[in-house]
Amino acid sequence: MNPPDFTLDKIKFSIDKSTFEKAVALYKGGKVTQVREGIRSYSGVILGTKPYRVSVEARNYKYSSCDCYLGENGTLCKHMVALALHVVKNGEPLSAQDSKQITEPACSGILCQPSAEESEVAKRNITMAMRYIKPYHGPSSTWDANQESLEEGCSRLSAVVARLPVHPESTKLLIDLLLRLDKKLQMGGVDDSNGIVGGFIEEVVNVLKEYVWLDPACKGTFVKLAKVGTCFGWEASLVKMIDE
Numbered sequence: 001m002n003p004p005d006f007t008l009d010k011i012k013f014s015i016d017k018s019t020f021e022k023a024v025a026l027y028k029g030g031k032v033t034q035v036r037e038g039i040r041s042y043s044g045v046i047l048g049t050k051p052y053r054v055s056v057e058a059r060n061y062k063y064s065s066c067d068c069y070l071g072e073n074g075t076l077c078k079h080m081v082a083l084a085l086h087v088v089k090n091g092e093p094l095s096a097q098d099s100k101q102i103t104e105p106a107c108s109g110i111l112c113q114p115s116a117e118e119s120e121v122a123k124r125n126i127t128m129a130m131r132y133i134k135p136y137h138g139p140s141s142t143w144d145a146n147q148e149s150l151e152e153g154c155s156r157l158s159a160v161v162a163r164l165p166v167h168p169e170s171t172k173l174l175i176d177l178l179l180r181l182d183k184k185l186q187m188g189g190v191d192d193s194n195g196i197v198g199g200f201i202e203e204v205v206n207v208l209k210e211y212v213w214l215d216p217a218c219k220g221t222f223v224k225l226a227k228v229g230t231c232f233g234w235e236a237s238l239v240k241m242i243d244e
């Protein structure tokens with residue numbers, strides 16, 4: 001079978017938790033059957049309450065169809081995602097890591113210095129995720145896609161944050177990330193009226209507070225924030241910690 005244009009990460013970072021988990025359960029439960037490759041597309045039968053006929057396009061797993069109630073109404077359903085999982089894994093089992101979806105930033109709780117390779121991978125993944133934090137130029141018909149892109153970017157960034165060990169070096173990486181996001185909000189034309197990026201920034205600020213609680217040396221890097229004016233003052237609570 002030829003691989004699709006989308007990847008497992010693409011699916012994980014662009015779908016809600018509930019649909020993803022249900023799709024994983026279907027795939028793991030062997031409910032994805034009769035998978036066939038067509039021209040730049042795949043089809044299969046997903047065993048649910050009844051057998052559902054599903055097809056997914058190779059260029060984008062969201063361009064799919066299913067004859068269940070949701071699918072008939074144009075909603076992305078768990079059956080479509082289950083077939084997409086089969087296609088990206090080529091029928092191979094999902095590992096524990098594969099099945100885990102991270103959509104919010106969290107503190108890893110691991111105290112150590114990131115290795116040179118870990119730092120490199122984190123930086124590369126940040127650069128890739130930042131491409132999804134796109135400016136909005138209109139027309140209004142592109143609004144939903146633009147906001148979905150912001151969500152995907154923040155999910156990708158969340159996965160990077162969750163993998164970082166607690167260390168002043170990680171702190172520096174996260175503060176640089178927040179300043180880049182702030183710049184995008186202030187001058188980069190990103191329309192965050194839904195608060196997707198702002199919410200992400202606030203969550204990372206909380207992760208940084210946890211860092212300091214676990215390793216006070218982490219707050220040394222906050223000095224960098226003392227003289228900046230951010231878009232909604234998110235840096236204030238971190239700057240306050242410097243002298244505490």
Ligand SMILES: [Zn+2]
Pocket residue numbers: 052066067068069070071077078079080
């Ligand atoms: Zn369906």
